Amino acid sequence: MIQIKNFTKKYGKTTALKNVNIEFKKSECIALIGPNGSGKTTLIKSILGLVIPTEGEILFNHKSVLKEWQYRKEIGYMPQISRFPDNMKVGQLLEMMKDVRRTEHHKLDEDLIQAFNIENILNKTMSSLSGGTRQKVSACIAFLFSPQVLILDEPTAGLDPLSNEKLKQKIEKEKQKGKLILITSHVLSDLDDVVSQVVYLQESKLVFHKTIKELETSTGEQKLNRIIASIMKEPELINENVDV
Amino acid sequence: MKSIIKYIILDLLRNKIIIGYTIFLFILSASIFNLGADSSKGILSLLNIVLIFLPLVSIIFSTIYLYNSSEFIELMLTQPLKRRTILLSEFAGVSAALLLAVFIGVGIPVIIFDGSTAGWWLIIASLFLTIIFIALAFYASIATRDKSKGIGISILLWFYFALIYDGLVLFFLFSFSDYPLEKPMIALCALNPIDLARIAILLKLDISALMGYTGAVFQDFFGSSEGIIFVICALMLWAVLPCWRAFALFKKKDM
Numbered sequence: 162m163i164q165i166k167n168f169t170k171k172y173g174k175t176t177a178l179k180n181v182n183i184e185f186k187k188s189e190c191i192a193l194i195g196p197n198g199s200g201k202t203t204l205i206k207s208i209l210g211l212v213i214p215t216e217g218e219i220l221f222n223h224k225s226v227l228k229e230w231q232y233r234k235e236i237g238y239m240p241q242i243s244r245f246p247d248n249m250k251v252g253q254l255l256e257m258m259k260d261v262r263r264t265e266h267h268k269l270d271e272d273l274i275q276a277f278n279i280e281n282i283l284n285k286t287m288s289s290l291s292g293g294t295r296q297k298v299s300a301c302i303a304f305l306f307s308p309q310v311l312i313l314d315e316p317t318a319g320l321d322p323l324s325n326e327k328l329k330q331k332i333e334k335e336k337q338k339g340k341l342i343l344i345t346s347h348v349l350s351d352l353d354d355v356v357s358q359v360v361y362l363q364e365s366k367l368v369f370h371k372t373i374k375e376l377e378t379s380t381g382e383q384k385l386n387r388i389i390a391s392i393m394k395e396p397e398l399i400n401e402n403v404d405v
Numbered sequence: 406m407k408s409i410i411k412y413i414i415l416d417l418l419r420n421k422i423i424i425g426y427t428i429f430l431f432i433l434s435a436s437i438f439n440l441g442a443d444s445s446k447g448i449l450s451l452l453n454i455v456l457i458f459l460p461l462v463s464i465i466f467s468t469i470y471l472y473n474s475s476e477f478i479e480l481m482l483t484q485p486l487k488r489r490t491i492l493l494s495e496f497a498g499v500s501a502a503l504l505l506a507v508f509i510g511v512g513i514p515v516i517i518f519d520g521s522t523a524g525w526w527l528i529i530a531s532l533f534l535t536i537i538f539i540a541l542a543f544y545a546s547i548a549t550r551d552k553s554k555g556i557g558i559s560i561l562l563w564f565y566f567a568l569i570y571d572g573l574v575l576f577f578l579f580s581f582s583d584y585p586l587e588k589p590m591i592a593l594c595a596l597n598p599i600d601l602a603r604i605a606i607l608l609k610l611d612i613s614a615l616m617g618y619t620g621a622v623f624q625d626f627f628g629s630s631e632g633i634i635f636v637i638c639a640l641m642l643w644a645v646l647p648c649w650r651a652f653a654l655f656k657k658k659d660m
Contacts, residue, residue, distance in 0.1 A: 172659070209483045211660040230487050238483040244476035246412075248419035253412055260408035261484050299480075 162187055162310065162341050163208060167217035170203050177203040179365045180217070187309075188339040190332070192352045194389060195362035201345045202241065204362070205312055208343075209238055234262070237303035241314040243295045245287040251298055252283035255305070262306050270307040272334075273300055276327045293319045300328060304335070311335060311342045317351045329355055349386035356385065361392075406490045409481070413498030417470075423502050426462060430510025438518035445610055448515070448523050452606055455511060455531045456599050460538040461563050467499050467542035468559040472552045479660050492655050496543060496648065503535050523609035530602035533640040537598045538563070540647040547654045570597045587622035595635075598643040605636045 163185040170177045178200040185191060193201045206212040208219055210226050210233065218225050221232045245254055259269070274280065277297040287295070296319045303311060311332075317325050332355050336342055346352055359376060361368040369392075377383065379398050380391045392398055417423055433454065438447040471478075474495065481491045511531050515524045545558040574593055578586060594600045608627050626632045 206660065211479060211482055213657060213659060230485055233483060233485040236483065238480075240476065240480060240483075242476055243480070244473075245480075246416040246474060246477055248416045249412060253415065257408055257412045258484070261481075261486060302480075 162222060164220040164223075165204070165208075165217070166220065168204075168207065168214055168219065169216040170200075170207060170212060171215045176365050178207075178362075181362075181367045183360060183367060183370055185341055185343065187341055188336065189358055190336045190342040190356050191344070191358045191360055192349075192356040192385070193343060193345040193360050193362065194349070195368075199362040200365050201362055202314060205238075205314055205343065205345065208312065209233065209236065234306075235309040237306060237308035237311045239296075239299050239303040239311075239313045239316050241318070243299035245295070245298075247286065247288035249287050250283065251279065251285055251287070251290070254287070254298065255279075255283075255302070258302050258305065264306045268307055270304055273297075273304050273328070273331055276331070277301065277324060293321060293324070296320055297324060304331060309340055311340060313342070313344045315346055316344060317346060317348055325351065349389060350384070353385050359385070359388075361389070406486075406494055409486075409491070409494040410497045410501070413494060414501050417498060417502035418505075420502070422466060423506055426466075427506040427510045430507065431514060434511050434514035435518070438514060444519040445521065445523065448519055448521070448527055448606070449610060449612075451511070451515070452527060452603065455527065456534070456603055457567055459507065459511075459531055459534050460567060460599060463503055463535045463538035464542045464545075464559045464563050465556065466503070467539045468546045468556050470499060471495065471543060471546040472555060475660075482660060488656055489652060492543075492652060496539070500536055500539055503539060504532055507531050507535050521609075523606055526606045526609050530606055530640075533644065534598060534602055537640065537643045537647075540644050540651065543651040544647040544654075547651045547658065566597055566599050570600070574600075587619050590619060591623070591626055595639045598640060601636055601639055601643075605633075 165181055165183045168181040169179055181200075181204065193204065195201050203212055207214055208221075208226070210229070213227070218227065220226070221229075221235075224232065226232060249257075255274075277300075279298065279301055282290070282294065290298070296316075300313075300316060303313065313332075316328060316332075320328065329351070332342060332344070336355070336357075344352060344356065356373060358370065358372050360370045373385070373388075376388045376392075380388050382388045382391055434451055437450050437454075438444060440450075441447065478491060478495065482488065508528070512528045515528055541562050542559055545562065546555040549555040549558060574590075577593070578590075594604055604623060604627060608624055627636065
């Protein structure tokens with residue numbers, strides 16, 4: 162569904178990503194993992210067309226995303242930090258998004274709006290919401306239009322454990338429906354049970370892209386954070402791209 | 406696009422700074438006209454405030470607003486929308502809100518208390534200056550990623566057009582005082598929207614007689630219908646050029 166070919170991004174002299182090749186297919190749930198500054202957000206942003214590649218290209222359903230905008234109908238995005246115009250009300254924001262997307266009413270997915278009780282805060286202004294509540298609103302927008310691809314940048318940061326669990330359930334449910342889900346997170350324990358594949362980035366390079374099963378057999382560990390820890394200790398466990 | 410503009414305007418109309426700005430301008434204009442019986446003196450006093458104060462508020466407010474909306478703009482960019490549509494909506498929203506504030510704050514008192522040609526020119530000039538400085542603000546904040554740098558550039562731009570430019574022109578006048586400078590002066594005025602607005606209004610106030618030979622040349626040029634078209638076109642260019650640059654930069658910007 163999404164192909165990234167020879168992707169390189171430079172900001173001035175610093176290289177954010179170097180020669181990355183990945184392919185993401187339907188009904189995969191991929192965890193993008195890597196230390197700070199390893200290029201995770203750059204990768205996500207370039208899929209969304211927010212960042213323009215220095216070299217290489219990104220294909221969405223076999224079409225380059227450069228200068229395109231229609232393809233974003235199929236993507237729901239939840240950013241790391243959400244800020245909305247101060248005096249806009251939650252209800253107004255949702256209305257505006259519906260206007261922009263023009264999705265038919267019966268196709269709207271309001272599961273999260275109900276799960277997070279967003280109905281109760283429709284009349285509150287954005288500036289009066291806490292950071293966590295804004296994250297919830299942002300999650301609702303990402304899921305609202307039942308897109309084919311969900312891109313979640315640190316979705317669990319700032320959410321309370323209960324909401325976190327609700328969001329995880331929702332992600333699981335969408336995965337069952339055959340959607341492509343991309344998640345970045347530093348809290349690896351949040352990603353257990355949900356994720357089916359891991360993409361590991363380090364120092365602007367793709368280190369590996371493997372399924373959880375492959376990783377489990379090569380490391381002998383069950384939990385995602387253990388798996389990553391043992392790979393960081395012994396990079397030989399992964400037989401491709403052993404230049405960590 | 407209409408719906409985005411609608412919600413941006415709804416957000417801005419509840420903005421405390423916009424509300425305060427409107428009320429402040431209204432009280433200021435109304436009280437200036439009530440100070441004396443001669444409304445053309447009122448226009449003159451208002452002119453000096455409008456020329457300094459409106460550009461400053463427009464450019465600073467728009468710059469800060471745009472930086473504060475950066476996450477929102479980013480979110481809109483991830484929707485199935487063209488980049489141009491999003492920036493155009495932001496520009497239309499900010500312009501509509503500030504123009505409305507200026508129209509209520511300056512326009513209505515001028516129409517009520519004065520209503521002369523000079524008064525109408527004052528209104529047109531304030532609306533133009535507002536748009537021009539919003540356009541400059543958009544350019545400054547898209548060109549620089551860093552918020553404090555962007556605000557710094559905005560303040561410098563205002564400082565340049567409101568004060569430094571006139572100093573440079575004076576310096577030029579004194580250095581070349583042996584030459585006939587009336588015609589180059591017209592060109593020099595066109596390079597600064599604030600000067601252009603000032604001259605267009607002053608000449609409607611019949612005080613150009615006090616400006617000597619230059620005043621007569623100015624009156625001859627700016628008083629003619631070609632002169633009026635020239636002023637309007639120059640002001641429009643001042644609004645369009647920064648906007649055009651801002652849109653070109655925004656198209657290629659990494660968010």
